[in-house]
Amino acid sequence: MSMHEPPSIVAFFKALADANRLRAVGLLAHRPHSVEELSTILDLRPSTVSHHLSKLAAVGLVHSSTSGHYHVYSLDLDALHAQARKLASDESVKAFAPEHGPSDAFDAKVLATFLDERGRLTKLPMKRKKFQVILRHALGLFDDEGPWSEREVNRRLKTLSDDVASLRRGMIDHGMMTRDQGGKHYRRV
């Protein structure tokens, strides 16, 4: 009911996604202010200011210390800096993405489209992106140590599609496999 759930990143940005709230934050960055002061400076009704401040407080950006019968709001610099660090860290930004490796959903969809119920390719997608998905899938057939002869490569690819030539060439072209001169040995990269 009253769990102090950590304010989500979205909520944080929503709190700052308003011109007047940003102005308020800027003012509070100078020194604490009461609601009435902010109201006159921002030219907004006290009720509106109170509404804004409650949103800022909800994400921990401001704190109110009630002194006298003034509610004095002050900016929480630590909270600001914490979020700033998150934005600066590439890893944190990557974490904005939903779980599940980023391409899983797309790959799954593509594979579902082109693979029949027995796991074989009905036809090859001509779109580069989708073709790459197929190739990555095909690469899963080569999870042991290489290298492999061309005949071995063909044998494995055959379980996916009869058009082994296109698959084999795709792997080379997209830099997923290399072939030494003479074409005797194939290796993963």
Added chain:
Amino acid sequence: MSMHEPPSIVAFFKALADANRLRAVGLLAHRPHSVEELSTILDLRPSTVSHHLSKLAAVGLVHSSTSGHYHVYSLDLDALHAQARKLASDESVKAFAPEHGPSDAFDAKVLATFLDERGRLTKLPMKRKKFQVILRHALGLFDDEGPWSEREVNRRLKTLSDDVASLRRGMIDHGMMTRDQGGKHYRRV
């Protein structure tokens, strides 16, 4: 018309103030993606994704390089880091506030309320904050070198209000003036 106006801070926060846009940013933090990919991963219609990406692009967070007939969007890390630095800098945050010294508007309003057209106080505000505004205003009457005798202080304050005693006492109480023992001389602090 077509001026490349620098994307405002508000626009930047608005761009990130949406769950799906944040997810998109997270995905693009891993690697570039096409609209279709994002569409399937985010489970949104391509038109919606396009709309989101255009918002992100408007604030310089992403760039699109059209390859084939795919529009490949990639994250602009520099833009992100630049904004992160702004959030981390106290001075930048202060700059969110409108120009004009923060208290000007409040002071002006209070003075407008309590001063009549001839610049005299109709009555004294009893609220500390407003009273202080009046006192700061009154202090402007003493911009020459002190000290002043009590009679001189009274004479100057009289131009503001007949209740010179309250004003004089307020100046002392709020630490704006000091009085040597005996009350012969008043000085600014």
Added chain:
DNA sequence: ATTCTGATTCGATACTCATCAAAATGATTT
């Protein structure tokens, strides 16, 4: 105790915006 005053809450209104479907655009393949 009663009366002020500043702050918050509530209800209403107008505006913004996320989302989708359909149509338009632009580029690629046949």
Added chain:
DNA sequence: AAATCATTTTGATGAGTATCGAATCAGAAT
């Protein structure tokens, strides 16, 4: 040239929200 495909634009709709005024609440001053 025609057809296809990814993307964008446009229009409509529904959800969200900024704002205000009125009512309520809580301290302070008289």
